[in-house]
Amino acid sequence: MYLEHFGLKKKPFSKTPDPAFLYESRRHAEALARLSWAVEEREVAVLTGEVGAGKTTLSRALVDAFAERCRFAMVVNPALPPAQLVGAIAGAFGVREGRRKVDTYAGLAALFGELDGKGIFPVVMVDEAQLLAGRAAYDELRLLTNLVADDRALVGLVLLGQPELRERLPDKGGEAFAQRVGVAYHLGPLDAEETGCYLAHRLSVAGREAPLFDAEAVSMVHARSGGVPRLVNQIAASALLEGFVRGVASIGADVVSAAIAELDGWLGGRAAPG
Numbered sequence: 001m002y003l004e005h006f007g008l009k010k011k012p013f014s015k016t017p018d019p020a021f022l023y024e025s026r027r028h029a030e031a032l033a034r035l036s037w038a039v040e041e042r043e044v045a046v047l048t049g050e051v052g053a054g055k056t057t058l059s060r061a062l063v064d065a066f067a068e069r070c071r072f073a074m075v076v077n078p079a080l081p082p083a084q085l086v087g088a089i090a091g092a093f094g095v096r097e098g099r100r101k102v103d104t105y106a107g108l109a110a111l112f113g114e115l116d117g118k119g120i121f122p123v124v125m126v127d128e129a130q131l132l133a134g135r136a137a138y139d140e141l142r143l144l145t146n147l148v149a150d151d152r153a154l155v156g157l158v159l160l161g162q163p164e165l166r167e168r169l170p171d172k173g174g175e176a177f178a179q180r181v182g183v184a185y186h187l188g189p190l191d192a193e194e195t196g197c198y199l200a201h202r203l204s205v206a207g208r209e210a211p212l213f214d215a216e217a218v219s220m221v222h223a224r225s226g227g228v229p230r231l232v233n234q235i236a237a238s239a240l241l242e243g244f245v246r247g248v249a250s251i252g253a254d255v256v257s258a259a260i261a262e263l264d265g266w267l268g269g270r271a272a273p274g
Contacts, residue, residue, distance in 0.1 A: 002244035009207030013237035015230075017054075019061040023201040023229075025194045027187055028054055034183045035062050035158065039070060039123060042153040043182025044145060046129075048165050052230025053187045055160045059125055062158075070121045070156070079131035082140045089124055089144070109147055112154040122155050129161035130168060138173035145180055189227030192219065198229065199236060213239075216253040224260050238263050 003009065012021070024032065031047060035058065038045035049055045063072050073092035080088060086104050087097040095107040115122050124144065132138060147154040157180075159165065166186065170178050190198055196218040203212055213221065217239070225231035238259035243251050 002240050005244050005247075006212060006240060007208045007210070008203070011237070012202040012206035012208075013233040013240070015233065017057040017060050019057060019064050021202050021205050022054075022057050022061050023194075023198045025190055025198065027190075028058060031185050031187050032058055032061060032065075034185045035059075036065060038158065038183040039066055039121070039156055041182065042121065042156055044157045044159075044180045045183040045185075046159045046161075046165065046169065046181055047185055047187060048161050048163050049187030050189070050228060051162060052228045053189065054229045055187060056127065057229075058187070059127070059158070059160055063125075066121075066123075069119070070123050071115060072123050072125055075124065075126045076128065077131075078126050078129055078137070079133060080137075081133060082136040085133075085137050086140050092124075093122065105143070108144070109154075112147055113149065116149055116152075116154055123158060124155060125158045125160065127160050129159035130165040131161075132168075132172065135172050135174050138169075138177045142173075142177045142180060190222070190229065190232070191227060192222045195222035195225070195227055195232060198232060202233075202236075211250070213251045213256075214253070217251050217256045220253050220256045220260075224256075234263065235260060 003011070022028065035045050035047060039062065047055055047058070071093070073089060075085070075088050075092060077088070078085060083101050086101055090097050090104050090108055093108065093111055095104070095111055098104040098107060112122050124141070126132070126141070141157060144155055145153060145157055163186070196213070199213050199218060199221065200211065213236070221232055221235050225235055235256065239251050239256045242259045242262070243255045246255065248255060
């Protein structure tokens, strides 16, 4: 609707975690570098961040970066009994779940050995890892990391979760699991300057190079989103629609203010934590 009006080829603030739109702020660039190192070195990695911080987008970028060298299996619902968690991992790799858990592990071990022979490194990626069902679930993941060949691990592990994962992991995962973690990083929000760069970056990827949000509008977006990328997207998308309806050529603070008021009306203020 507003694409042609603002000189855009596609929606710049979509809700989908498209790695093509990844803005590598200092924190996001460091997180991606650490995750990449963990995959390269076959280490267990843990990435935490608030809801909407960009963890899923980073995971998609990681998958793209290692697409030719790794085979990723994503577990998106880890709140499962331990035996079912192993089955979910096996299913994500295309391995048939055995009647007994030991058979499922044997199938995974056979696949990992086959992939290793081809120079391909399998990686298990667990999203919403704060939902893992206690120490038994962590023990199952730890047992996977016991699969090794000579001097190298046969499978990698990346946990993505909300901040409480950092608190739960030492207790629920136990010392045995914690000792396996080679990389742990917390993804913080964008600062005010990064929020402006983030908006400009996404607009550029969507086809517009000329500035669209003025400085006061950017400041308001940052203040009301807290620098959380998903909330920045939500407010910015609403502002574009509001600006289109008004027929304006650029987005000022008045447009952003109206967009936030509209969001607050049906989200009860959740679009504006700051």
